[in-house]
Amino acid sequence: MDxxxxxxxxxEKTIAKFPKKRSAMLPILHLIQEEKGYLDxxxxxxxxxxLEVTPIQVREVVTFYPMYRQKPIGKVHVKVCRTLSCALVGxxxxxxxxxxxxxxxRGETSADGKYTxxxxxxxxxxxxxxxxxxxxxxxxxxxxxxxxxxxxxxxxMAEAGPExxxxxxxxxxxxxx
Amino acid sequence: MIQKLPVQERxxxxxxxxxxxxxNDIECYLKNGGYEVMKKxxxxxxxxxxxxxLNSGLKGRGGAxxxxxxxxxxxxxxxxxxxxxxxxxxxSEPGTFKDRQLIYQDPHQLIEGMMISAFxxxxxxxxxxxxxxxxNGARILENAIEEARAKNFLGDDVLGSGYSCEITVCxxxxxxxxxxxxGLIESLxxxxxxxxxxxxYFPAVLGLYQCPTIVNNVETLCQVKHVIDMGGDEFAxxxxxxxxxxxxxxxxxxxxxxxxxxxxxxxxTFGDLLHDxxxxxxxxxxxxxxxxxxxxxxxxxxxxxxxxxxxxxGQEYEWGVEDIPLDAISIGxxxxxxxxxGSIVMDDSTDMLEALANLNAFYGHESCGQCTPCREGSLWLxxxxxxxxxGKARPEDVPLLKDIADQVAGRTICAHGEAVAWPVQSAxxxxxxxxxxxxxxxxxxxxxxxxxxxxx
Numbered sequence: 001m002d003x004x005x006x007x008x009x010x011x012e013k014t015i016a017k018f019p020k021k022r023s024a025m026l027p028i029l030h031l032i033q034e035e036k037g038y039l040d041x042x043x044x045x046x047x048x049x050x051l052e053v054t055p056i057q058v059r060e061v062v063t064f065y066p067m068y069r070q071k072p073i074g075k076v077h078v079k080v081c082r083t084l085s086c087a088l089v090g091x092x093x094x095x096x097x098x099x100x101x102x103x104x105x106r107g108e109t110s111a112d113g114k115y116t117x118x119x120x121x122x123x124x125x126x127x128x129x130x131x132x133x134x135x136x137x138x139x140x141x142x143x144x145x146x147x148x149x150x151x152x153x154x155x156x157m158a159e160a161g162p163e164x165x166x167x168x169x170x171x172x173x174x175x176x177x
Numbered sequence: 178m179i180q181k182l183p184v185q186e187r188x189x190x191x192x193x194x195x196x197x198x199x200x201n202d203i204e205c206y207l208k209n210g211g212y213e214v215m216k217k218x219x220x221x222x223x224x225x226x227x228x229x230x231l232n233s234g235l236k237g238r239g240g241a242x243x244x245x246x247x248x249x250x251x252x253x254x255x256x257x258x259x260x261x262x263x264x265x266x267x268x269s270e271p272g273t274f275k276d277r278q279l280i281y282q283d284p285h286q287l288i289e290g291m292m293i294s295a296f297x298x299x300x301x302x303x304x305x306x307x308x309x310x311x312x313n314g315a316r317i318l319e320n321a322i323e324e325a326r327a328k329n330f331l332g333d334d335v336l337g338s339g340y341s342c343e344i345t346v347c348x349x350x351x352x353x354x355x356x357x358x359x360g361l362i363e364s365l366x367x368x369x370x371x372x373x374x375x376x377x378y379f380p381a382v383l384g385l386y387q388c389p390t391i392v393n394n395v396e397t398l399c400q401v402k403h404v405i406d407m408g409g410d411e412f413a414x415x416x417x418x419x420x421x422x423x424x425x426x427x428x429x430x431x432x433x434x435x436x437x438x439x440x441x442x443x444x445x446t447f448g449d450l451l452h453d454x455x456x457x458x459x460x461x462x463x464x465x466x467x468x469x470x471x472x473x474x475x476x477x478x479x480x481x482x483x484x485x486x487x488x489x490x491g492q493e494y495e496w497g498v499e500d501i502p503l504d505a506i507s508i509g510x511x512x513x514x515x516x517x518x519g520s521i522v523m524d525d526s527t528d529m530l531e532a533l534a535n536l537n538a539f540y541g542h543e544s545c546g547q548c549t550p551c552r553e554g555s556l557w558l559x560x561x562x563x564x565x566x567x568g569k570a571r572p573e574d575v576p577l578l579k580d581i582a583d584q585v586a587g588r589t590i591c592a593h594g595e596a597v598a599w600p601v602q603s604a605x606x607x608x609x610x611x612x613x614x615x616x617x618x619x620x621x622x623x624x625x626x627x628x629x630x631x632x633x
Contacts, residue, residue, distance in 0.1 A: 017345045019302065020386060025367030026350055064369040065350030067309045083271040084472060084535045085429035085521050087632040121539055122271040123310045126429035126519065127436045136312040
């Protein structure tokens with residue numbers, strides 16, 4: 001599997017931080033997913049060899065945790081919180097509005113590959129609900145009447161060229177955590 | 178026993194949260210007296226520090242409220258194995274958002290609290306297990322750790338004491354169950370977050386890598402800094418007997434000013450919190466229900482009366498929801514829990530069956546699948562209440578909800594079973610009239626309560 005020098009270096013550093021190699025499993029899967037966008041069987045086998053475990057021991061982790069993806073996602077990843085605190089102030093309406101504006105159903109990627117919308121469980125920002133996490137950025141107090149505005153911003157993010165996404169830095173649009 | 182004075186916050190761990198000009202770098206922290214408590218602590222004997230925490234009466238702030246000093250006392254110091262400290266930063270209980278502020282705005286307070294706790298318990302290494310969605314929070318902590326290392330507040334030979342300890346950040350990946358301490362430990366070992374059977378796997382004896390391990394919440398570890406600063410006995414004077422210190426109340430849902438408020442335990446009531454701090458109900462609305470301390474704590478209903486005999490003063494009280502003092506003892510007397518202090522408020526626009534279906538969907542999604550009663554029960558509840566809210570409810574579904582929940586609680590490895598059951602067990606008796614009324618009306622195919630937002 002070809003990983004960038006930068007990612008390989010981060011992986012080595014991460015492994016060194018734990019008393020046992022296997023403990024680096026979750027952080028390493030995050031690092032690979034950040035570069036590749038998702039985790040395929042090749043990645044699972046690579047991690048297994050790296051951490052000296054069997055491929056099934058990686059696979060069981062990838063399939064257990066909701067944040068690990070086994071398929072590519074859209075250019076912009078939109079996560080709308082659906083749990084009670086956000087729902088009470090309009091999260092379901094917000095999600096509907098985003099689905100409509102971005103022409104993308106929850107749990108799916110839009111036909112043009114630009115957006116993936118996920119309806120996720122509580123992301124611990126309940127006092128500022130409804131909250132929407134776009135890539136690694138939080139948007140708070142997105143009332144249904146403000147969802148259109150957010151959709152416009154998401155569309156602008158999707159317009160950024162492929163270079164902008166490939167080189168996106170943490171904390172900027174396009175970066176996939 | 179309630180002082181009827183204008184209620185004020187008492188910010189201890191939240192002292193600098195949202196303070197103008199306060200930044201999360203080490204220079205700002207040092208300017209505000211940062212790491213001074215740690216320097217003092219490193220002159221003391223570890224067992225004396227542990228005794229201070231025990232004397233303080235500090236209880237864990239992650240929801241279960243177990244006394245921190247006791248948790249530390251159970252640690253096996255004689256095994257010869259390394260002892261590990263884990264900070265549980267997997268804040269995931271719906272309605273809870275108190276640790277987020279500490280992590281994002283004051284990470285050095287957490288590091289100082291951790292380094293004091295690690296020293297006090299002779300820990301070989303410390304970890305912060307942070308929920309995967311706190312992407313920037315994990316970066317902030319990693320930066321803060323490097324800043325602290327540069328100034329020798331962690332790493333090798335900390336402050337020339339001869340004691341060495343690293344803090345390692347590990348990001349989770351979206352599984353609620355990893356907030357359960359043994360599920361967290363499994364996850365930190367690079368596995369699925371399946372909670373372990375206790376006994377024998379009490380973390381204090383057989384935790385991370387089968388070594389003695391302490392798992393404490395973010396806020397708890399921040400509080401430890403203040404316990405050591407003021408001394409255990411002084412700290413114990415804050416709050417009420419049996420619940421010392423402050424609680425951070427994170428209020429969400431139907432109030433004018435949702436947000437977080439740090440209040441001395443027992444200093445005011447739910448009424449004060451919801452009206453004085455949070456500005457009361459939304460215009461034209463009335464409060465209807467309150468989930469006091471995170472979504473799994475039992476729901477309270479406006480109009481209910483709680484007749485209690487308070488152990489602290491021997492007096493008898495009759496409280497409505499708004500009269501309940503904000504301390505763990507009083508809230509416990511009313512049949513629910515203080516939990517994490519994440520209060521979810523619902524007003525009269527809320528369809529209570531949809532609210533229950535929303536929570537059932539959460540717990541169904543988050544069951545790890547290890548124990549049959551929880552795996553099957555939580556999904557059954559999710560499907561059942563989902564069907565009931567989609568217009569296909571039968572009157573007999575209402576007792577069925579409770580019947581299922583009754584068979585989950587107490588039959589699982591971890592407390593997720595209770596978390597699945599409690600919302601249902603508490604809500605069904607209190608709101609069944611509303612459910613039945615809805616069922617009889619919904620044949621027309623319309624939403625029962627179109628005033629509120631859809632919740633499922």
